[in-house]
Amino acid sequence: MESIKELLKESSELLVLFLGYVGLEVIKRVKQLRTAKIAEAKSDPKVLMQKKNDIENHCVVIGDQTKAQHVSVWRLHNGEFYAGGDSIKKLSMYTEWAITDSLHVDAQSQNLPLKNFSKTFVAMSENEFVSLQQGHCDDWHMDKFMKSRGYSYMVCVLLHAPRENDNRLVSVGMLCIAYLSENFDFKSINSHQVLKYKKELEYKIDNFLTNN
Numbered sequence: 001m002e003s004i005k006e007l008l009k010e011s012s013e014l015l016v017l018f019l020g021y022v023g024l025e026v027i028k029r030v031k032q033l034r035t036a037k038i039a040e041a042k043s044d045p046k047v048l049m050q051k052k053n054d055i056e057n058h059c060v061v062i063g064d065q066t067k068a069q070h071v072s073v074w075r076l077h078n079g080e081f082y083a084g085g086d087s088i089k090k091l092s093m094y095t096e097w098a099i100t101d102s103l104h105v106d107a108q109s110q111n112l113p114l115k116n117f118s119k120t121f122v123a124m125s126e127n128e129f130v131s132l133q134q135g136h137c138d139d140w141h142m143d144k145f146m147k148s149r150g151y152s153y154m155v156c157v158l159l160h161a162p163r164e165n166d167n168r169l170v171s172v173g174m175l176c177i178a179y180l181s182e183n184f185d186f187k188s189i190n191s192h193q194v195l196k197y198k199k200e201l202e203y204k205i206d207n208f209l210t211n212n
Contacts, residue, residue, distance in 0.1 A: 052095055055204050059097035062177065062197050070103050070151070070178040072096040073159070073201060076171060079111065089114040094173065105149060116141040120156065124174065129157035129194050131186050151178040155189060157198045161206040175201055 059071040073095050079088040093109035114121060119139035123130045132154045137143035146154060155177040160169045175197060 051204070055201065056095040056097065058197075058200060058204065059095060062175075063097045063099065065193070066177055068177045069099045069180045070096065070149075070176075071098075072109075072176045072178075073173060074109075074176065075173040076114065079113070091117070091174075103150075117145070121158075124156055124158045125171070128191065129155055129198075131155055131189065133186075146178075149178070150180055152182045153179040153184045153186065155194060157194055159198060159202050159205060161202060172205060 055073055059073060062068070063071045072093050074091050075094040077090055077092060079090040081087055091112045091114055093106050096104060096106050096109075098104050117139060120130060120132070120137070120142045123139075132142060132146065134143060134146040134152050134154075137146065146152075157175050158171050159173040159175060161172045162168065163170045177194075
């Protein structure tokens with residue numbers, strides 16, 4: 001009788017180990033399939049353009065709700081490398097919405113060195129968002145950029161997404177909401193609304209590829 005109990009106990013333990021192994025293998029396979037799906041989607045022109053259009057439509061909503069004249073989403077990407085290995089990070093406008101056609105500047109907003117906006121980028125990294133006034137920016141390049149676009153005021157917030165290998169949040173781009181009027185009141189900015197747009201865009205950037 002005792003031997004039967006011991007046999008059943010050993011069998012139960014083996015079954016638990018087997019089910020645990022199978023479970024781990026299933027999880028591993030699911031992750032592999034998800035990774036493969038993302039990799040495939042990242043090179044699928046149709047999926048990428050659907051993603052871009054979805055984010056562009058969201059810019060329209062942001063423009064309407066904030067009464068801005070221009071809304072843009074920028075993406076960070078690698079450029080070249082300095083001697084020593086430091087990456088020359090660059091910014092490119094991913095998509096935009098403008099109240100008039102003359103304000104569209106997508107074609108002129110590609111491959112801009114991030115170092116040109118270093119003070120603004122650091123300020124965004126240390127705050128929920130930054131509010132900029134042309135003629136009063138500590139960042140000379142950003143002030144020149146705003147002047148060239150005719151912006152009097154701009155609200156900018158960093159966008160983040162989990163890094164693939166360890167899920168640590170990293171900067172992937174930024175949202176910019178621009179105003180032409182010199183009479184714009186910074187106090188009218190709803191910080192909760194800006195952070196809501198940030199979260200919505202982060203979700204779209206990170207999850208669109210895996211949901212299509």
